[in-house]
Structures are given as structure tokens and as C-alpha cells.
Amino acid sequence: MTSTSDLLRSWTARLRHAGVASPEHDARALAAAVLAVGPVEVQLVAKIPADERKQIAALVSRRATREPLQHIIGSAAFVDLELEVGPGVFVPRPETESLAAYAVEWLLSRPAPQQVVDLCTGSGALALAIAARVPDVQVVGVELSPSALEYARRNLGRFRSQLQAESVELVEADATSADLLSRLSGDIDLVVSNPPYIPDRAVPRDPEVANYDPPMALYGGIDGLEVVRGIIPVSERLLRSGGMLAVEHGELQGDAAGVPGVIAASSRFHSVESHRDLTGRCRFTSAVCRG
Ligand SMILES: C[S@@+](CC[C@H](N)C(=O)[O-])C[C@H]1O[C@@H](n2cnc3c(N)ncnc32)[C@H](O)[C@@H]1O
Structure with a gap:
């Protein structure tokens, strides 16, 4: 079983490699959007189910093309x-x-x-x-x-x-x-x-x-x-x-x-x-x- 921390690390590495300025923040935000929890709570999810893992990986791939985080999650904080x-x-x-x-x-x-x-x-x-x-x-x-x-x-x-x-x-x-x-x-x-x-x-x-x-x-x-x-x-x-x-x-x-x-x-x-x-x-x- 891959832990949530390991998954977050690998998504973060993917985004860092793509040149994203805030890779850890964005990986967390994308996971949070799929899991419907706050970004800080992502780490507390003991095991991310396979379906959600796939969905998050797909969003990470979009972000790696440098599509804005806010376009992917559909909102921006102001x-x-x-x-x-x-x-x-x-x-x-x-x-x-x-x-x-x-x-x-x-x-x-x-x-x-x-x-x-x-x-x-x-x-x-x-x-x-x-x-x-x-x-x-x-x-x-x-x-x-x-x-x-x-x-x-x-x-x-x-x-x-x-x-x-x-x-x-x-x-x-x-x-x-x-x-x-x-x-x-x-x-x-x-x-x-x-x-x-x-x-x-x-x-x-x-x-x-x-x-x-x-x-x-x-x-x-x-x-x-x-x-x-x-x-x-x-x-x-x-x-x-x-x-x-x-x-x-x-x-x-x-x-x-x-x-x-x-x-x-x-x-x-x-x-x-x-x-x-x-x-x-x-x-x-x-x-x-x-x-
Ligand atoms: C830098 S964005 C700012 C948007 C928003 N005020 C904000 O702070 O997020 C500039 C906005 O001005 C609009 N805009 C550009 N030229 C304009 C014009 N002549 N009259 C009205 N809106 C215009 C653009 O479509 C865009 O939505």
C-alpha cells in the first residue's frame, strides 16, 4: 500500500519537475479537491482509494502541463x-x-x-x-x-x-x-x-x-x-x-x-x-x- 505521504511526495516531485512554482501546495490542493477535505487534512487520510488516486493523478498531469491550479479546481481565493x-x-x-x-x-x-x-x-x-x-x-x-x-x-x-x-x-x-x-x-x-x-x-x-x-x-x-x-x-x-x-x-x-x-x-x-x-x-x- 502506498501511503498518502508517499503519494503526495511523488505528485509534488512531478509538479516540481514541470517547473510549477509551488509544487507541494498545488499537489495538496488537487488532492484536497478530489477528496473533498481541506488541504491540511489530506495528510490525515490514511489511505487514498484507487479511484480517487487516479483522479488526483489526472489533475496532477493537467497541472504539469502548466494549466493554472485555479482553472483545474474551478475557483480562486480572493x-x-x-x-x-x-x-x-x-x-x-x-x-x-x-x-x-x-x-x-x-x-x-x-x-x-x-x-x-x-x-x-x-x-x-x-x-x-x-x-x-x-x-x-x-x-x-x-x-x-x-x-x-x-x-x-x-x-x-x-x-x-x-x-x-x-x-x-x-x-x-x-x-x-x-x-x-x-x-x-x-x-x-x-x-x-x-x-x-x-x-x-x-x-x-x-x-x-x-x-x-x-x-x-x-x-x-x-x-x-x-x-x-x-x-x-x-x-x-x-x-x-x-x-x-x-x-x-x-x-x-x-x-x-x-x-x-x-x-x-x-x-x-x-x-x-x-x-x-x-x-x-x-x-x-x-x-x-x-x-
Ligand atoms: C487584470 S484583469 C483584472 C480583473 C479583476 N479586476 C481582478 O482584479 O481580478 C483586467 C480586466 O479588464 C478587462 N478589460 C480590459 N479592457 C477593458 C475595457 N476597455 N473596459 C472594461 N474592461 C476591460 C479584462 O477583460 C479583464 O477582465
């Missing part, structure tokens, strides 16, 4: 939500959790009710994380890709019971269009966005990203900042005086040549500030609207 993801939608990243935490903290420090727009909402990650944590908030998530929006709709359905009634609205639209959400002009307290920001020629090395995240979610033109430039005038119009814009960007886009520079070029924003994540990397920039 803040305290488990969001449905798969082909056609960007997998939410832990990096974006610092933007989510900033947005939630900022909203909680101000009087309710408040209105938020999440431009480029993808799976709905930021919109749903904000709505789940901030009382008396209305969030509109805007997404151009119909397939991504489909995931956002399903995620909204998943968490609807935990949210205040109708606190999240999803809209299929171009976040850079001049008349976006014109009914809300001047009423919005916070615009958050994790737009595509990778320069077109900077194709990511990890196959999980390059081959599986939708190109529309990754690439933002020659310098990566095309969508960012497009959402600045939209945010100026939507935000009320004193409202906040907070935009995620790459770690090398946190200076005057990057997103802070793009925002500072607008006379409608002041207090432009770039923020670092827990590893010290520039992750997002905030700015206050003069209205």
Missing part, C-alpha cells in the same frame, strides 16, 4: 471569497488584495452610504470583496469581456445571500468610453480598477499567465498604460469632489513615468500617492478628485 474562475476570465491575484484592503479601509473611514465603481471587474473580485465588507455601499462593476462578465454574474449569484440586497450591479461596457455610467456622474465616492497594464511586448514567462489569462486582461498597449489613460477622464467625471481613485499597476509603473505620472497629468486630481504591498513592491496608486 480576500475571504472563493471566486469561480476558468477559461475566459483573469484569475484574481493575491497582489490585488492590498488594493481591496485599501479600498475597504478608506470606505469604512467615511460616512455611509457610499457608491463605488470597479472598472475592469473581471470575475468581480474587487466589487464583491468591497460589497461583502462595507455596509451601505453600492458597487457597479464594469467589464468589456462577455465571458469574464459571465463569471462575475455567477460569482455575484454565489455571494448574493451574504451581500446587502442589490448592492452590486454588473455592466457590460468599455471602461474607457466617454459616456460610461453617465447617470452616476459626480456621485461616486471611489473608483477602483485593476486594468490590463502589461506592455504588449512584455509577454509573461509563466505559461499559466501567458497561455491561460485572456490577453484582454493582461496587455495595455505599447507601454501598458493605454487603458489606464482611458479610465482617467471617466473617473474624473464619475467622482464627486473629495472622491478617491485607486488603480493597480505593475511594480515598475509606480513612478512619474508610470501610473502616478498619468494621473498627475490631470489637473482634476491631487494627493497622488503610490502604495507598496507587504513585499515592498509598488502595487497601486491613489489620488483624490477635486470634483
